[in-house]
Amino acid sequence: MNEEWFREELYPHWRQSFQITRELYRANDGLQDIVLFETPGFGRVLTLDGVIQVTTGDEFVYHEMLAHVPIYAHGAVKSACVVGGGDGGMLREILKHASVEQVVLVEIDAAVVEFCRQHMPTVSAGAFDDPRTEIVIADGLKYMAETTRRFDLIVIDSTDPIGPGGVLFTEQFYKDCARCLTAEGIVVNQNGVPFLQGEEVTDTYLRRRPHYADVGFYMAAVPTYVGGLMALGWASASSRPRGETVETIAARFQAAPVTTRYYTPEIHKAAFALPQYVQALIPRD
Template identity: 50%
Template sequence: MELFDEGLHSGVNLALNVEKVIYREKTDLQDLMIFENSQFGRVMSLDGAVQTTEKDEFIYHEMFVHVPVLAHGKVSRALIIGGGDGGAARQLMKHSNIAVTMVDIDRTVVELSKKFMPSVSGGAFDDPRLELIIADGCKFVRETSDRWDVIIIDSTDPHGPGEVLYTKEFYADCKACLSPGGIIITQNGVPFVQEGELRTSYDRLGSQFKDVSFYLAAIPSYVGGVMAYGWATDDADHRKVSLSRLAERYVEAGIATDYYTPEVHLAAFALPLHIQKIL
């Protein structure tokens, strides 16, 4: 049987059985593959790195979305940079009063996700509250004069095309697109194998925002242990939100989740010492 062999981190490879190739294409922008695996269901990879799997995407996307939205408490507009599979958009759509702008560079990812992994976006692309813009996210935030309460940077890792989405300049442009008290969340890799990336993001986000931190979740298809989400805002109160306040907001939002709970939300910000020492 063919093996998908991810060599994203030096010295470690993630091998997944390719039960069946569903789609494979090298676009102008990236090398894309969708295949079937008995543990993870359908798996989408870009440039040889797992991006999304049907079975564990709920963990990644619930924590990406509900943590900032419920910590903030008054989100009416959210911006997703990347996230072409529609997973983050689906989670945002669970909140009835949120309008979403999504900017992804590659229409192919959107179309293939809709076609071959429909549960990931779950109809989000057909929801009138979602505006999809196919463009370079970096250029978009530089040029827009719009404002959002939450910006979710759902990018690939900082190698190749995704690299610009980890620069100080990009974070500064994002900051200019935030409404007062807004929050930015980033995909910051797996600290155990991407220590340098955590440190760099901490410095770069820290140069722009008053309150910068990380929170953690284990995504089974991302090798190396827990993954870190970057958290950046000028309103330090969001991170200190109480459990009772979060629980109230969670019930009021009426969202169905399979990973997120208010308790998990607060616990995710507790950083093990070896991670604190990187910062």
């Protein structure tokens, strides 16, 4: 029996493979190579330009931690913006909060949204059609530079800082995001796997520090993103949200609970305790 495998070659010295039980889609829309296939262990897997973006098996870890940590830390998020996130998973988690009145999704590639709506509907779970959702097909860099809107939460749900996603890791973009925050607003983003991509932590800290009152990182274990714990970037116009006690977070969770599979108030607080090798990547002020 011939087995077919997908091999992700994100790193020159380390590759991971997924057994393909069925290829569902393959195309190049002019912006990205899109491939969707099914695996025995991770469900449906979406890749862009040969790099794993999301799997239906473990996406809940990533989406829950980028959505619920800042929302419960802030305590009163009403407006949010997701840059990237065309699969709809981040929308799904943010919209679980009844207090959220509007979420703007800024996605550069309309084909990704339509593709995920059709082929991975469990990821968005109807979030694209929620009346609180506004979809803007635009370059996130340009949108943040030009918009006059202000948000309590900005989630940068981007690819790694290679290729088109690189602009979303620049100091100018982080400065524009800071301008678009409300008084205690928060920006979070995926920041790579520090064991293999340590420079991303250092670069993000240095580029954000001049523009925010509080800059830091927290961690989550996402099986698909190999190499140990994944870093999630944190930047806020206020130092208050990150310092909230676990008791305060738990009280907010109990008062306005959402259904989760990974996130808990205890995980929320513990996620900010960084391993020593990650702490060493953060420059001393």
